[in-house]
Amino acid sequence: xIKKILIFIFITFALQVNAYSAGDQQKLLKVDWTxxxxxxxxxxxxxxxxxxxxKEVCASCHSMQYLSYRNLGEKGGPxxxxxxxxxxxxxxxxxxxxxAQGEMFERPGIPSDKFKSPFPNENAARAVNGGAYPPxxxxxxxxxxxxxxxxxxVLMGYEEKVPENIxxxxxxxxxxxxxxxxxxxxxxxxxxxxEYSDGTKATVAQLSKDVTxxxxxxxxxxxxxRKRIGFKTILYLIIFSIxxxxxMRKIWSSIESKM
Amino acid sequence: MSSTDYKPTSKLAKWxxxxxxxxxxxxxxxRQYPTPINLNYWWTFGGILxxxxxxxxxxxxxxxxxxxxHAGFAFGSVEHIMxxxxxxxxIRYIHAxxxxxxxxxxxxxxxxxxxxxxxxxxxxxxxxIGILIYVLMMAAAFMGYVLPWxxxxxxxxxVITNLFSAIPLVGESITQWLWGGFAVDNPTLNRFFSLHxxxxxxxxxxxxxxxxxxxVPGNNNPLGIDLKKDKTDTVPFHPYIxxxxxxxxxxxxxxxxxxxxxxxxVLGHSDxxxxxxxxxxxxxxxxxxxxxxxxxxxxxxxxxxxxVLLMFGAIFILFVLPWLDTSKVRSAVFRPIYKQxxxxxxxDVIVLGYMGAQAPEGVYLIISRVATIYYFVHFLIIMPVLGxxxxxxxxxxxxxxxxxxxxxxxxxxxxxxxxx
Numbered sequence: 001x002i003k004k005i006l007i008f009i010f011i012t013f014a015l016q017v018n019a020y021s022a023g024d025q026q027k028l029l030k031v032d033w034t035x036x037x038x039x040x041x042x043x044x045x046x047x048x049x050x051x052x053x054x055k056e057v058c059a060s061c062h063s064m065q066y067l068s069y070r071n072l073g074e075k076g077g078p079x080x081x082x083x084x085x086x087x088x089x090x091x092x093x094x095x096x097x098x099x100a101q102g103e104m105f106e107r108p109g110i111p112s113d114k115f116k117s118p119f120p121n122e123n124a125a126r127a128v129n130g131g132a133y134p135p136x137x138x139x140x141x142x143x144x145x146x147x148x149x150x151x152x153x154v155l156m157g158y159e160e161k162v163p164e165n166i167x168x169x170x171x172x173x174x175x176x177x178x179x180x181x182x183x184x185x186x187x188x189x190x191x192x193x194x195e196y197s198d199g200t201k202a203t204v205a206q207l208s209k210d211v212t213x214x215x216x217x218x219x220x221x222x223x224x225x226r227k228r229i230g231f232k233t234i235l236y237l238i239i240f241s242i243x244x245x246x247x248m249r250k251i252w253s254s255i256e257s258k259m
Numbered sequence: 260m261s262s263t264d265y266k267p268t269s270k271l272a273k274w275x276x277x278x279x280x281x282x283x284x285x286x287x288x289x290r291q292y293p294t295p296i297n298l299n300y301w302w303t304f305g306g307i308l309x310x311x312x313x314x315x316x317x318x319x320x321x322x323x324x325x326x327x328x329h330a331g332f333a334f335g336s337v338e339h340i341m342x343x344x345x346x347x348x349x350i351r352y353i354h355a356x357x358x359x360x361x362x363x364x365x366x367x368x369x370x371x372x373x374x375x376x377x378x379x380x381x382x383x384x385x386x387x388i389g390i391l392i393y394v395l396m397m398a399a400a401f402m403g404y405v406l407p408w409x410x411x412x413x414x415x416x417x418v419i420t421n422l423f424s425a426i427p428l429v430g431e432s433i434t435q436w437l438w439g440g441f442a443v444d445n446p447t448l449n450r451f452f453s454l455h456x457x458x459x460x461x462x463x464x465x466x467x468x469x470x471x472x473x474x475v476p477g478n479n480n481p482l483g484i485d486l487k488k489d490k491t492d493t494v495p496f497h498p499y500i501x502x503x504x505x506x507x508x509x510x511x512x513x514x515x516x517x518x519x520x521x522x523x524x525v526l527g528h529s530d531x532x533x534x535x536x537x538x539x540x541x542x543x544x545x546x547x548x549x550x551x552x553x554x555x556x557x558x559x560x561x562x563x564x565x566x567v568l569l570m571f572g573a574i575f576i577l578f579v580l581p582w583l584d585t586s587k588v589r590s591a592v593f594r595p596i597y598k599q600x601x602x603x604x605x606x607d608v609i610v611l612g613y614m615g616a617q618a619p620e621g622v623y624l625i626i627s628r629v630a631t632i633y634y635f636v637h638f639l640i641i642m643p644v645l646g647x648x649x650x651x652x653x654x655x656x657x658x659x660x661x662x663x664x665x666x667x668x669x670x671x672x673x674x675x676x677x678x679x
Contacts (some may be wrong), residue, residue, distance in 0.1 A: 038521065066338040071493045134532075140340065142524055143532035219532075222341075223346045229349070230520020234513055241509035255296065255494060 023048035026177050028149040029156060031209065035148075035216060038231060042217050047078035052212025053207050056194050058137065061129060061185075066138035070111035076224040077217055086109050092116045110128045112152050124189055134186035141212075141219040148216045156161055157209035158187040206228035263287035267489030274499040279672060288474055293493035294500045295480035297658050302363050302372040302478065303507030310508055311361040316459050318354040326406065328452035330445040333408035334534045352523040358400050359526045360515050362549035365393060375600055376589030377479040385472040390577045392465045397550065397574075399458040404453040404547055414544045416443045416451070422557070425564040442537065451549040483590025484654055491659040543618065552608050552616030556634070559627040569631065574640050585637055585646025595651040597645050602636050 008099065029220035044171075051072060054064070072080045080088065083195050089109035094116060097104035109116065119125040126133050144150045155175035166181055168174060175183040189207045196202050265286035267273040276282045280544030326346050327336035340347035369389070372378055378386035401419060405412045420437050424430040477486065486492040494500070518526065526548060530541050546554050553570050560566035576583075591598040605632050614627035 066342065067333065071342070095377045139532045143529055145529050147529075188308065226348065226352075226520055226523075230516060233520065234516050237509055239518060241506060241513070244506045244509060248506050249500050251502050255499065 002223070026153075026157075027145050028177060029153040030149055031152055031212075033148055033213070033216070035213070035223060038227065042076070042213060045198060045200075045258070046210050046213045047174040047217055049194075049200060050210040050212070050217075051250070052080055052196070053189070053194050053211040054214055057188055057207075058117075058211065060118055061125070062137045063119070063134075064088075064115040064138045064218060065117055065136055068111070068113045069109060069113055069115070071221060073111070076220070077221060079216070089113060107188050121223065130184070133169075134165050134185070137215055137218065139219045141216045148212050150177065151210040151215060155189055156205065167187075178234055179208065263291045266293065267529035288470075288496075290495060290497040291492070292474060292496040293477065293486075294496050295478050295486060295658060296492055297480050298500070298502075298503075299481055300507055301367065301374075302480075303504050304368040304371065304662060306504035307364045307508050307511050308361070308368060308465065311357060311364055311460065312462060315354060315357050315361060315385065316463070318350050318357065319456070319459065322354055323456060326452075328406070328449050330408060330448050330535070332578040333406060333448060337407045346466065349519070352519045354525060356515065356518045356526060359518070359547070359549065360511070361396065362400070364452045364511070365396065366549070369393065370605060372479075373604070375481060376483050376584070376586075376591070376593045378581050379584060379589050380581065382473075382479060384468060386581060387464055387578055388469045388472060390574075392462055393577075394574060395458050395462050397467070399455060399462070400547065400549065400580055402455040402458070405448065405530060405532075406455065408448060408535045409473050410535055410539070411528045411531040411544070413443060413535035413537065414541055415434065415546055416447060419546075420447070422437060422563075422567045422570075425567045426439045427564070431545060474615045478632055479589065480591060480658065482658060483588065484657065487657040487659070491593050492657055510573070526605065545616055548616075550610065551613075552611035553615075555611040555627045556631045558615075559624065559631045569635075573631075573634060576635070580638065580642070585643050586649060586651070587646070588651045590654075590656060593648060593654050594645075596649045600637060600641050600645070604634075607633050607637070607656050 021229045033231055034041060034046075054062075069085055072078050072088060073085040075230055085185060089111050092109040092113070092170050093106045095104055096107050119128070122133055140145050141151055146153070154175055154177050159174060159176055159179065161167060162174040163181075166174060168182065172182050173186055174182060175182060189204050189211075191204055194200050194202050200206060218224075263283060263286045265283055267276045267282055271615045272282055279626070300305060305418045314667060322340065325340045325347065326392065327333060337351070340351050345349075368612065372386065372389070401415070404464075405416045420434055420443060423437060424434040426433060435441060439450060480486075545551070556573050557570040560569050576607055586594060586597065591601055611627060611634065614623055614630065617623040618626070
């Protein structure tokens with residue numbers, strides 16, 4: 001009976017999870033991400049390259065308002081050195097103020113600044129992008145069913161040949177993995193869109209993989225700590241429960257012998 | 260059932276206990292409290308639920324220190340907790356998944372009571388308080404889900420508060436009164452936060468009453484029979500039940516940790532990581548998994564008011580369950596026919612839960628209608644009728660004594676003896 005009920009519970013959970021992710025018409029591309037699994041970790045060099053892709057490609061339209069430049073140097077992330085983070089931040093002109101004269105002014109960025117957004121507000125973004133609003137990318141990986149695989153698939157899903165049954169208006173593009181197959185974002189990444197300093201070949205697949213890993217870290221900056229602490233916690237609980245189990249057997253043995 | 264022969268030994272303890280008998284209370288209810296010797300692991304969920312409540316309160320208080328209840332800042336403050344607060348991610352994931360674990364435990368707890376007839380005389384009040392706790396839990400969970408102010412928060416709040424507009428004549432006014440405006444907006448978020456902080460303490464108060472009411476007749480047990488007065492049928496709560504509850508809690512915590520550390524978002528909806536936007540409706544508005552069976556009942560009725568009434572009816576029918584069940588035998592162990600209907604009900608509720616996550620159309624709608632009807636048939640027809648027509652198996656006299664001839668209900672047994 002106990003088994004029966006446990007099976008029920010797990011099936012219920014499984015069904016619910018399935019129910020939420022249902023509706024994807026195209027099977028997503030599966031990547032063997034280094035951050036998946038019990039001991040999952042990010043690949044530092046991939047995160048660093050991913051930041052470069054974001055900065056040079058995505059950031060012209062997409063904000064990442066919940067990240068600060070200091071995050072780029074924190075443990076479990078791209079782990080740029082302190083000097084590198086300062087240099088990266090100072091590339092941006094940040095609006096600050098008001099100063100003693102009551103005027104706003106621009107100054108070079110410092111690590112504690114939030115990522116500079118490409119547009120001052122949503123209307124400005126829509127005006128430039130033909131009415132479409134490029135979403136903030138801070139938690140985009142958690143905000144889409146399919147997560148990292150989905151983001152990667154969309155970046156890889158642009159095809160020249162549009163199926164005949166799909167009619168595209170101007171400013172709308174065909175994407176194999178986007179729900180409804182229509183997307184307002186033109187193909188963002190082409191071969192060699194970014195020049196990697198570490199010599200990695202900048203293919204579309206490589207660029208997409210790196211930027212997706214970077215976005216996954218951005219959405220879940222404490223992923224590595226979470227998995228590390230989780231492993232220790234569960235190990236501790238298993239050992240503790242075994243000890244308690246045998247204590248329980250010892251305590252109940254006097255009762256059971258009487259019965 | 261809470262007699263204790265405890266006498267304070269130290270002078271200070273004696274002095275204090277004469278003025279406020281806390282120590283006597285502790286010894287009577289947490290140490291010497293006599294518990295049936297044959298309780299199985301389905302009885303460990305009371306302790307697990309207490310743990311869940313305390314965990315939710317502690318993590319919730321910490322989250323409230325960092326959260327901002329404002330439509331413009333709520334989403335960002337949650338991201339602040341996830342990124343910048345020390346171990347904020349862990350506290351929030353424990354709190355969010357803790358709600359799911361709380362409901363998982365409470366469903367097991369409720370279905371245990373249904374199987375072993377724990378709601379029957381003389382435990383009706385324990386059961387009614389329990390259902391009140393369950394209703395408050397749903398209210399707290401729903402309002403808590405609104406607080407991150409994501410898309411599913413906003414639209415979930417819109418759908419649920421709109422239910423009240425189905426009330427004739429005053430519905431519209433009530434809905435606007437709940438919103439604090441003409442749509443779900445900042446005032447709604449503020450009051451939900453306030454109530455979300457209040458309700459757990461109401462639950463805590465009811466939990467104390469729940470345990471108090473339990474300690475009057477004492478625990479039910481898998482055989483569903485009254486205990487013999489001598490001590491062969493019982494063990495003291497400490498250490499026997501304490502260690503067993505602890506073991507069960509630890510196993511429960513392993514599953515809990517699995518969700519918190521390795522699948523923290525799997526029970527949530529990805530749309531809730533999109534900031535609330537009143538201008539864009541998500542393609543699918545679904546509540547959290549633990550509310551899905553009721554959501555399915557709501558949507559299975561073509562009429563809005565009818566759906567609302569049926570949904571609330573599905574919950575409130577539980578309050579009168581002790582009087583709908585006419586069987587004199589408590590435990591399903593001795594009720595061969597009820598046992599089968601019990602499992603049908605379990606399947607029915609799971610089916611309703613699954614349907615609640617689907618779009619209400621085509622075959623899904625038909626199945627959820629059938630499942631809704633069966634839910635009410637179970638409580639309103641099957642339960643009352645079974646008590647009269649079911650031939651129950653003979654019940655043992657006591658737990659220690661395997662001799663048959665007892666009864667699920669002592670007063671019934673006495674009456675029966677007088678008849679013969």
